Amino acid sequence: MPRTISHDAYTPRPEHRFTFGLWTVGNPGRDPFGDAVRPVLSPSYIVEKLGALGAYGVNFHDNDLVPRDATAAERDSIVREFRKALGASGVKVPMATTNLFGDPVFRDGAFTSNDARVRRHAIQKTMRAMDLGKEFGAETYVFWGGREGTETNAGKNVIEAMKWFRDALNFLCEYSIAQGYDYRFAIEPKPNEPRGDIFLPTIGHALAFIYTLDRPDMVGLNPEVAHDSISGLDFSHGVAQAIEANKLFHIDLNAQKPGRYDQDHRFGSEDIKQSFFLVKLLEDSGYEGMRHFDSHAYRTEDEQGVWDFAAGSMRTYLILKEKVAAFHADKEIQHLLGELGKRGAAPGKRISYGKDADAIRNETFDLDAMRKQGYAYERLDQLTVELLLGAR
Ligand code: DIG
Ligand code: MN
Numbered sequence: 001m002p003r004t005i006s007h008d009a010y011t012p013r014p015e016h017r018f019t020f021g022l023w024t025v026g027n028p029g030r031d032p033f034g035d036a037v038r039p040v041l042s043p044s045y046i047v048e049k050l051g052a053l054g055a056y057g058v059n060f061h062d063n064d065l066v067p068r069d070a071t072a073a074e075r076d077s078i079v080r081e082f083r084k085a086l087g088a089s090g091v092k093v094p095m096a097t098t099n100l101f102g103d104p105v106f107r108d109g110a111f112t113s114n115d116a117r118v119r120r121h122a123i124q125k126t127m128r129a130m131d132l133g134k135e136f137g138a139e140t141y142v143f144w145g146g147r148e149g150t151e152t153n154a155g156k157n158v159i160e161a162m163k164w165f166r167d168a169l170n171f172l173c174e175y176s177i178a179q180g181y182d183y184r185f186a187i188e189p190k191p192n193e194p195r196g197d198i199f200l201p202t203i204g205h206a207l208a209f210i211y212t213l214d215r216p217d218m219v220g221l222n223p224e225v226a227h228d229s230i231s232g233l234d235f236s237h238g239v240a241q242a243i244e245a246n247k248l249f250h251i252d253l254n255a256q257k258p259g260r261y262d263q264d265h266r267f268g269s270e271d272i273k274q275s276f277f278l279v280k281l282l283e284d285s286g287y288e289g290m291r292h293f294d295s296h297a298y299r300t301e302d303e304q305g306v307w308d309f310a311a312g313s314m315r316t317y318l319i320l321k322e323k324v325a326a327f328h329a330d331k332e333i334q335h336l337l338g339e340l341g342k343r344g345a346a347p348g349k350r351i352s353y354g355k356d357a358d359a360i361r362n363e364t365f366d367l368d369a370m371r372k373q374g375y376a377y378e379r380l381d382q383l384t385v386e387l388l389l390g391a392r
């Protein structure tokens with residue numbers, strides 16, 4: 001039995017909705033300082049292996065599946081092969097996206113390049129990639145603007161760039177409607193890399209931008225753990241804001257040490273407590289979307305290591321999901337949360353001017369008592385840590 005496949009409470013199954021990009025387990029281990037260390041894996045083989053591991057779906061950039069220089073006949077044969085592999089394994093294709101960052105033509109960006117011909121080419125390439133995604137039933141379309149940004153502001157009018165970005169998304173929303181594709185678009189923020197600075201760098205920037213679009217209802221977010229960690233932000237806070245705004249359309253799970261380049265490590269392999277709180281947020285909020293791992297195995301790994309990476313990503317999520325249930329069942333934790341609930345932390349304790357203005361205007365407060373009262377977060381966090389360490 002390969003060491004990767006286990007059969008216990010943490011064995012992933014399609015209903016868990018775990019997905020991987022072709023580019024993740026297919027990552028050959030190339031980095032800016034070294035060549036590929038693993039052979040290229042075919043899309044069909046990847047589908048077969050992910051299906052065997054219990055994944056629900058696989059996602060792709062257009063060129064992960066159909067190389068840029070493929071002829072029409074080659075495209076058709078690749079699509080046929082891929083469809084056969086999907087049919088044999090039951091693996092789905094929930095999300096698709098466009099590679100608007102690999103081709104040198106996008107060196108100054110795609111939708112926000114200073115060259116209008118590049119901007120138009122990027123839109124055309126995305127239209128075709130949307131067609132390809134829909135051939136496999138993709139429902140979410142991700143926009144990661146990896147090249148939308150600058151190294152110097154000397155040559156870029158960022159106000160104009162925002163308008164170009166908006167034009168592209170407005171155009172593609174209309175294309176989706178005209179084609180009857182009913183895609184949900186998901187913008188993926190990232191602060192930098194490969195550009196010195198990337199536009200729409202955080203969940204907040206992207207949310208604000210979405211509300212300037214012609215059809216904001218069609219556009220949400222695909223936030224990624226590592227991209228917020230790079231900026232030193234608490235990722236689950238951004239995800240909570242996206243959920244509260246009904247804009248969490250997809251999510252990229254991985255792991256990252258703060259203050260480093262985008263490591264895209266295996267989910268849960270770095271900050272266990274942050275990973276726990278993220279899983280708790282997704283599960284407690286009833287998030288029904290994909291749990292997409294946008295990450296890859298260490299460059300040290302051979303092919304078996306890649307499948308260890310994939311299996312570990314899903315297994316850790318399920319272990320943390322069980323810890324969430326243990327958190328909710330823990331009497332001392334729930335007692336402390338109950339005390340906070342009585343003080344006003346319980347959901348639904350809202351105010352409005354119409355209902356509360358008079359009461360608040362005339363309310364008296366025992367400020368001395370309020371100043372003295374603590375919140376027992378030290379005990380609450382200690383109990384959480386002990387639960388995660390298996391000490392309770
Ligand atoms: C990088 O984090 C980006 C690309 O891998 C892809 O376009 C997107 C979808 O997960 N994430
Ligand atoms: Mn990343």
Ligand code: MN
Pocket residue numbers: 144188224252294
């Ligand atoms: Mn990503």
